[in-house]
Amino acid sequence: MLEYIENFATEIGPVKAALVATLFTWLLTALGASLVFFFKTIKRSVFDTMLGFTGGVMIAASFWSLLAPSIKNSEALYPDHPWIPASIGFLAGGLFIFGLDKLMPHLHINFNKEETEGVATKWHKSTLLLLAITLHNIPEGLAVGILFGAAANGMEGASISAAIALAIGIGVQNFPEGLAVAMPLRRQGVSRRRSFWFGQLSAVVEPIAGVIGAIAVIHMQSILPYALSFAAGAMIFVVVEEVIPETQRDKYTDLAVLGFMGGFTLMMILDVALG
Template identity: 45%
Template structure:
């Protein structure tokens, strides 16, 4: 039961954030949005380092051979995987008027939801592979560490859920529909986590590579989407402050547990 709670935490964070569409004004404060985008970036960078890359290096070293190779290869494959999805899956980023990916007849709201779903996928993968490491023997990973990662991503997903659902109101979508779009965008997280968890249990030897793969996918999202949005326009220092706060919070959650 504890494992299912860890898997569900990030999705719960997204859903609670999406529910803010019922409480806040139709448009989020510009400065607050900058801070939250930076905050999400900081959390994901810290999680990639302390919860994924460092354990991957340590685990590979214990297995023997070149400790850096599985981490480097997995990281680059994770970046390439998200790059491929970005090129193939039709989606529309909030700051981009032109749809990306394959051409389709999807509505704007569907394209926006697919964009956020792409960003949520690596977070689910990260939780799944970390949880798998905690459940397996002789990996050096703990259930407490997996819980810390899931909690950190859930905290990051709360403002992200609001950033997803609230802009949909400006496109004419009702509050209820905007909420459900936000919820559905986060549904990929427990699914991705469960699939990754099942795969990781079958391939213990490449678990370091899977950890680094999830890290690469998360960093791709940060560099390609979150940081550019946080640094666009005025008040870029607010996004920088948010990134620092998010980074320190996730680092403390991981190191202190």
């Protein structure tokens, strides 16, 4: 099955492969959001565990799928200092999301309306929640697209199978993300259909970011190691600034940590086994 998927991704090219992969991650987000048609609430313990799982997947993907290939590729460009592109790209990715975080009005899932971040606004809480998860999904889409582009360029340490593993990992953790947007809206009295719409809409940005990432590294091969570490820095910023704090606001912090470890382990297995 994996061989068939790899052949298909190779045949259609990196840009289309990135698009298909990120459409897959969007689909799993929509599947997660669809649970609002069957449930109105979800236990906070389950919610925090799923958020922890999401953080674990993103941290593992940042190293195994992005930073490690970046450093490996840089050994040929900077044999004495292979850490330079990874360091610059990593910091740039974090600063990029930091800038968006300060400019884009948004509200994290377990936070109150008065804790809205970004520029001041009177937008509805549901819109702010949607923007928070959208901000979260930008680096995920970029990561998938950049890795497909890197594999197409024959970058050492990057492969189609590794890109597929990354897409699978992000897709799996997107399932609870869709639920994480839709369920709070449902609890606030928003209709099931509208809650689902907002939940799946949060991941629409991933195919866009994925295609942009693939095109960028294909036409500018020299930025490959910087681009991989840029995506890693962006994801790490999101996890530390957003995901982890959201899991630490109730009494289920231990479950959140166990979820984190489970997500990290799953992504590590996927990358090592498939990549």
